[in-house]
Amino acid sequence: MRATSRLLFWQYGVFLLVLGLVLVPLSFLILGSFSTARLPTDFSLETMGWVNYLKVYTDPETYALLGNTVIYVAGSALLGISLAVTLAWLVERTNMPGKVWIYAGVPMTLAVPGMLQAMAWVLLLSPRIGLINKSLQNLLDLDQPPINIYSLGGMVFLEGLRLVPTAFLMLVPLMRSMDPTLEEAAAVSGARPFSATRKITLRLLAPGLVAVMIYQLMTALEVFEIPGILGLPAGIYVFSTKIYAIIRSATFMPVYGQANALAMVYLLIAVVTTYFYARMISRVEKYTIITGKGYRPRQFDLEGWRYPAVAFVFLYLFLAILLPFLVFAYASFLSYLQTPSLEAMKSMTLKNYRFLAQYGEAGDALKNTILMVVMTATATVLLSFFVSLVVVRSKFWGRKLLDQLAFVPHAIPGIVLGIAFFWVFLKIDFLPIYGTVWAISIGFTVSFLSYGSRAMNASLLQIHKELEEAAYVSGARPWRTLWRVFLPLMLPTFVGVWIWVVLHAVRIAGLPLILYEGPRNQVLSILIWNMWDQGYVPAVAAIGTLLMLTLLLLTLAVRYIGFRRQFVQSPTV
């Protein structure tokens, strides 16, 4: 009606903005892969050809790379999911004591940035300086350090640990929704226990398990920090690190088009996995509808294994969160890394923290990080809110398309998105964006749009239209309704998404590493990366300790808001 036609303008605005933000970089990525010019700035439609593809896909190194990627991704997903299944089964289906600590502790491991965790493990297991290696050498009188973290095995181990919390959080509801009456129904229908489990329980769990598996494969495939810290020094490449290496090669003139050509296959794999993931998820949702409610699942009695089980769980928590933090804190008080001893304790000093306070680049990086993170989080919240408003609340013709467009970045690995924007910002050189924190902000906003718009969609759907209508008939004008009913109800989601974006924008290193240029434009993740590269280990430890503490506090804040949100939304209908 009249009111809607007036509002169509902003709906078109949102639509075109998202269309541009998603499709322009993708087109540059594709066109760039055919570019025969060396630099993105020289790119023109006349200089196109297959040369990049020929070069990349005739190179035997590419196939070694593919092999590495498969081993790394499959290995870490297998390790991560096995651990997560065990943990989820222990807390949901057994009488293990101390479950509350696990529910609280496992998600906490999400707060530790992958880059810092990898660095912490280098401090423990590097052949040259690793504390564990050195202690073992002394203890067992070995010539060679026993463990080398700079290997595919090290990458699999660490990424496996990193995948546990998300897999755990996805598996817990799955385990919980296994309604025992479904198995009982099979039993009274004449099925023996084994065949009831096989035909009912496993069938019901299968799509969920497969979905978790695909999701974890995707995450491992996209991660840059772990293979970056552990693989690059040893020359072990996977997709994400190879693309980075091509672009940021220090030794020879980079051929940017080759990075794009490589990224295309990487992107294709990611898109295909995302597609299957989305299909699996819709299967899972179909099944959850039919599961029962209001029952207490039977618990498996661990008997004598109860305490070993607890020990296993706490060993995981120790390795995943406590040990990296302790190592960092320890190293941050030393002038150089040494095995713990009385002597080491005596030489403890605050000079690394003093150094940070005086080091100009650290101050710049902190300022840049705060600016970048606040801009990214605010832009993501606003953009995804308006996208959801169109998708959920309007009758705009393109609302389904807009929803899908906003989901597309979900399938694009951060490094690939980085390259895509790298081309865009270099080509539009009339705008001085390339290399600045603005470039990083724009890249991140697009990358987080899929999460943001999903969260906003869910939240908007929860706010029953009648809550606003009740305000209208109570005499509140539209803007008063917005102010007194709609915004207060959306606020927890706004804050939740905002903090989520902050947490992720602070710790992801891949995309900023590609989009920044020059020491004045560094953010913390870049600073840490570069300082680590140059061997400032104690300073990195100091900065990492502070960052971990901050992120831990923010994670606690998210949990608090999570509770608030539940409380606000549960009783509406």
Added chain:
Amino acid sequence: MIKIRNLHVHYQTDQGSVHAVRGIDLEVQQGQFHTLLGPSGCGKTTTLRSVAGLEIPDQGEIFISDDLVFSTSPEIIVPPYKRDIGMVFQSYAIWPHLNVFENVAFPLREMKPRLSQPEIHKKVTAALTLVQLDGLAGRPAPFLSGGQQQRLALARALVKEPRVLLLDEPLSNLDAKLREETRFELRELVKRLKITTLYVTHDQLEALTMSDVVTVMDQGRMVQSGTPIEIYQTPQERFVANFVGSTNFIEGQVQRTGTGPTQFGEVKTASGHLRCILPDGTTPGTNVVLVVRPEDIAIVSDTSIQQENLLRAKVEAVIFMGDALECQLSVGNQRLRTKLHPSSSLRQGQHVTLHLPRERCRALQRP
């Protein structure tokens, strides 16, 4: 008072346009409790939402008191917040971020000129007392039971003493026992306040027990309007007879029209000739359907007293329902249901004689 003239509403769905309301004419007198009754999708809620201003109709006029709040020519659309109405939603729409007091105070705080703080406090307390929620003012709204939420929604709708009260299936989310109690409370309350009420429900029992006037709707149209007794006892259409209460239908053809003041005619059915009340304008040969309520069918042992409207029937099933005995009978191919006192001693397979009192048999024309 609410007056609706020739109301038409379309709305858009993903499947296309739906003509939800097709020409409603309605008048709710001052202080009257008026119910719109019908199955889901009949347009009753759309009509109510049009009165509230939450739907914009395509055609028609709506008056609240004597103010024209909607009309197509001249074009007038008064927005909901200027209509001076109170409304209770099916979901109650209690704002979860406000406590009980603030939920009720909300309409008062939106009033112009602004009310003073003590005045708001006084009115909110009065409204909460009215619905027996006094003492819960400080409680966060989500911590209320279903029944309390329903009463809170009512207090919020009544607090500024609106000219009309609109209720959209306010009892359908309560459990059966509570619903029964609330029916009487609600009617008693609005009658005491003498507030004009438009009530929407699909539950015929609610409509019959609470209303002054019931309007039965089907497929966007009004089918019949009248007092609960009229609606139940003299349904004008087969739809009304079927939707309100349970009914026996016996098809037949008019044999003789009645003469004189009593107007009893005679209809030929597959089970024999039956005397009944005929609708106006029937002539011999008109196809009709007889409507008889189960509780009006009696089982007679002594056939010498009654000579007309007797049917021989076989007992097919006897169902004990606590306060009654429902008996399913067959007369030839015709199936009939009757309601008896639970002490009756009927058995399956028994043959009985039924009496259908002629003043309880109503014929409706059928196409």
